[in-house]
Amino acid sequence: xxxxxxxxxxxxxxxxxxxxxxxxxxxxxxxxxxxxxxxxxxxxxxxxxxxxxxxxxxxxxxxxxxxxxxxxxxxxxxxxxxxxxxxxxxxxxxxxxxxxxxxxxxxxxxxxx
Amino acid sequence: xxxxxxxxxxxxxxxxxxxxxxxxxxxxxxxxxxxxxxxxxxxxxxxxxxxxxxxxxxxxxxxxxxxxxxxxxxxxxxxxxxxxxxxxxxxxxxxxxxxxxxxxxxxxxxxxx
Numbered sequence: 001x002x003x004x005x006x007x008x009x010x011x012x013x014x015x016x017x018x019x020x021x022x023x024x025x026x027x028x029x030x031x032x033x034x035x036x037x038x039x040x041x042x043x044x045x046x047x048x049x050x051x052x053x054x055x056x057x058x059x060x061x062x063x064x065x066x067x068x069x070x071x072x073x074x075x076x077x078x079x080x081x082x083x084x085x086x087x088x089x090x091x092x093x094x095x096x097x098x099x100x101x102x103x104x105x106x107x108x109x110x111x112x113x
Numbered sequence: 114x115x116x117x118x119x120x121x122x123x124x125x126x127x128x129x130x131x132x133x134x135x136x137x138x139x140x141x142x143x144x145x146x147x148x149x150x151x152x153x154x155x156x157x158x159x160x161x162x163x164x165x166x167x168x169x170x171x172x173x174x175x176x177x178x179x180x181x182x183x184x185x186x187x188x189x190x191x192x193x194x195x196x197x198x199x200x201x202x203x204x205x206x207x208x209x210x211x212x213x214x215x216x217x218x219x220x221x222x223x224x225x226x
Contacts, residue, residue, distance in 0.1 A: 043220050101215055103148075
């Protein structure tokens with residue numbers, strides 16, 4: 001089983017739609033979670049951290065379910081500029097301070113006019 | 114704000130040639146990382162340096178060496194390039210802490226013929 005798994009998609013949605021991505025992780029002791037965005041042939045950029053209580057940043061909402069070991073990202077009112085690959089990221093070791101992160105392969109979103 | 118700077122941005126090598134990819138960060142981060150990204154494989158960690166003076170192998174270290182020159186700079190060397198090392202290489206930096214995200218350079222696109 002991969003440490004971080006995502007549905008690669010692509011998800012094709014019309015402008016204005018709401019779309020959700022899920023990601024599962026295998027290490028129950030993981031403590032930090034992020035969503036990154038990667039545009040075609042560009043570097044990954046941090047979209048948002050994911051907190052235990054869930055968090056929102058404008059049109060983006062992230063949720064964490066520790067019991068089921070999954071993370072979700074909800075995008076409301078999709079824009080053409082949201083078209084990108086979204087990477088689910090989890091810290092790599094279960095205990096102690098560690099900066100190592102494990103990246104999922106990404107979910108591709110294409111927003112159509 | 115330069116952030117993480119990688120050089121060169123593009124390079125074509127012949128099999129057996131050597132080269133060094135350079136990375137520098139100006140965010141006073143103590144940790145630095147080298148990844149490669151291949152289609153369908155996601156980001157894979159090659160080597161990392163948790164702090165100045167230390168380096169450790171990641172998931173795919175074979176065929177590579179690294180040098181943490183100082184706190185700012187972390188270089189990746191291919192001693193004898195092989196076609197299998199054709200990839201996009203990303204350098205990243207962070208604070209070495211469980212809850213901190215990584216910040217990426219804009220990548221080096223390397224082709225080995």
